[in-house]
Amino acid sequence: SAAWGVALMSRLMGLGVLLVLSIVGFFYMDVSFLGEYTGVMLLFLSMIFTVGAYLSLNKKLTSRVRVFLTPYLPLKVMKQIESIREGVFVLKSNKKALLINLIITVIIQTMLILNVSLALFMISGKVIYIEIFALFPLVELVSGLQPLTPNGAGVREGLSLGVFKYLGLTITHFGIYVLLIIYMNLLKVACGVPLLFSFLKKKPA
Numbered sequence: 001s002a003a004w005g006v007a008l009m010s011r012l013m014g015l016g017v018l019l020v021l022s023i024v025g026f027f028y029m030d031v032s033f034l035g036e037y038t039g040v041m042l043l044f045l046s047m048i049f050t051v052g053a054y055l056s057l058n059k060k061l062t063s064r065v066r067v068f069l070t071p072y073l074p075l076k077v078m079k080q081i082e083s084i085r086e087g088v089f090v091l092k093s094n095k096k097a098l099l100i101n102l103i104i105t106v107i108i109q110t111m112l113i114l115n116v117s118l119a120l121f122m123i124s125g126k127v128i129y130i131e132i133f134a135l136f137p138l139v140e141l142v143s144g145l146q147p148l149t150p151n152g153a154g155v156r157e158g159l160s161l162g163v164f165k166y167l168g169l170t171i172t173h174f175g176i177y178v179l180l181i182i183y184m185n186l187l188k189v190a191c192g193v194p195l196l197f198s199f200l201k202k203k204p205a
C-alpha cells in the first residue's frame with residue numbers, strides 16, 4: 001500500500017507537469033479551437049489542483065478525514081487508506097526521493113509527448129515539437145479531468161482532431177494516428193496479461 005502512496009504522489013506530480021505545460025501552451029499558442037471557455041476551465045483546474053494537492057498533503061486534515069470516515073467504511077478499507085496515507089507522507093518527508101520522483105515524472109511526461117511527435121513524423125513527415133509540447137498537454141488535461149466520459153474517452157479524440165486541423169494535417173493523418181494509439185493500447189494490454197496470470201498463480205487460494 002505504500003507503493004500506492006508513491007503512485008498517488010506520482011499522479012499528482014504528473015498532473016502538475018501537465019498543468020504547467022498547459023498554461024504555457026495556452027499563452028503561447030492560439031487555442032481557440034479548444035473552445036471559448038478553455039481559459040476559464042484551465043484557471044478552474046489550476047485552482048482545483050492546487051487546493052486538492054494541498055489538502056491531500058496536509059497531515060492534520062487527512063487525519064480528521066480519516067476519523068470522520070472510520071464509522072462508515074470497513075476496517076480493511078480504512079487500513080488500506082491509512083497505509084496509502086502513510087506512504088504519501090513518508091515520501092513527502094524524504095526530499096531526495098521526492099526530487100527523484102519529480103524528475104522521473106517529468107521524463108515520463110516528456111517521453112509521452114515525444115511519442116506523439118514521433119508518431120506525427122511517421123504519419124506526415126513533418127517535424128513538429130513546439131506545438132505538440134504546447135497543445136497536447138492541454139488536450140490531455142482537459143479531456144482527463146472532465147466528468148463526462150471515463151478517462152476522457154471521445155473527448156480526447158475530438159480535441160486531438162482540432163489540434164490536427166490547427167497543424168494543417170488531414171483527416172487521413174488523424175485516422176492513422178488513432179489507429180496507432182489503439183494499437184499501442186492493445187500492446188500494453190497484451191504485455192500485461194502474462195503479468196496478471198503470474199500474479200494470480202502466486203496468489204494463495
